[in-house]
Amino acid sequence: MSSEGRRANPLPVVSPEMLPLITDTVLPFSARESASKLGQACSMGISYPALKLSPRINKVLLLAAAEKTTTNKKESSRVMQTSIISAQSLSKLVSTNQEHLTILKQVNLSIQAGESVAIVGASGAGKSTLMTLLAGLDTPSEGEVYLLGKPLSKLDDEARAALRSESVGFVFQSFLLIPSLSALENVTLPCLLKGEAEDRARAQMLLKSVGLEHRMHHSPAQLSGGEQQRVAIARAFMIRPQVLFADEPTGNLDQETAAKVIDLLFELNREHGTTLVLVTHDPKLAQRCQRRFFMQAGELEERV
Secondary structure (H helix, E strand, C coil): CCHHHHCCCCCCCCCCCCCCEECCCCCCHHHHHHHHHHCCCCCCCCCEEHHHHCHHHHHHHHHHHHHHHHHHHHHHHHHHHHEEEEEEEEEEEEECCCCEEEEEEEEEEEEECCCEEEEECCCCCCHHHHHHHHCCCCCCCEEEEEECCEEHHHCCHHHHHHHHHHHEEEEECCCCCCCCCCHHHHHHHHHHHCCCCCCHHHHHHHHHHCCCCCCCCCCHHHCCHHHHHHHHHHHHCCCCCCEEEEECCCCCCCHHHHHHHHHHHHHHHHHHCCEEEEEECCHHHHCCCCEEEEEECCEEEEEC
């Protein structure tokens, strides 16, 4: 048997002449006990690579493994910290009396803070359904959504509503203004829903920023479609949202008014540093976003 196999103190490096596998005989109990006390490994007749005789190499391998594990953990932590919205294996199925309809199929998506993202697709492709899941307005059949670092499946309806009222703004195709309230009162409404005092000064500032300082006290019925949508945009920014979801925000507007509303939406998005998720069927509008995802038959694909 090779003398190297019985060294009390291993060589600092393995000699090229050393056998690739070294088998030691079983030592008497006293020898094993002594070796154990000395901190030396005691072979029980099992073959092992000669490479193990080098503590220097072992140390390097251990450090490399530890570094890789640490790097993976740091990378995972970094992604979770910077992803303001994350969807993992998201599916949505709807059951009818006759069949099961799959609306979304295993969607994966990660959106970073401050990004503008377009979700593009034809009517019925599933893009609005995806938006409702990302915003916590609906629950998926499978998968998980993380919004602002919180797993939505772990939150009840009340907790999800509280999260939205604190950090999420919405602009829809239908303006959803309260008919009995003035433009100013509609904009201050999110404060009341949060249980906070009206911040009329901020509401007035936002209405001024959307060009409606002269229409603050008019009711929705006294406003044009473009003006109502601008009120809705001002209302969405009232809570200083971290995320703004806009679902076909120009769908009910003429082309000229729609262009002005979109310009305003992106301008406010840049000023406030809000993450913008824009749902649209218009590829030209999607080009204004930093990232574009296309939906077809419930499947999502990012395109550069």
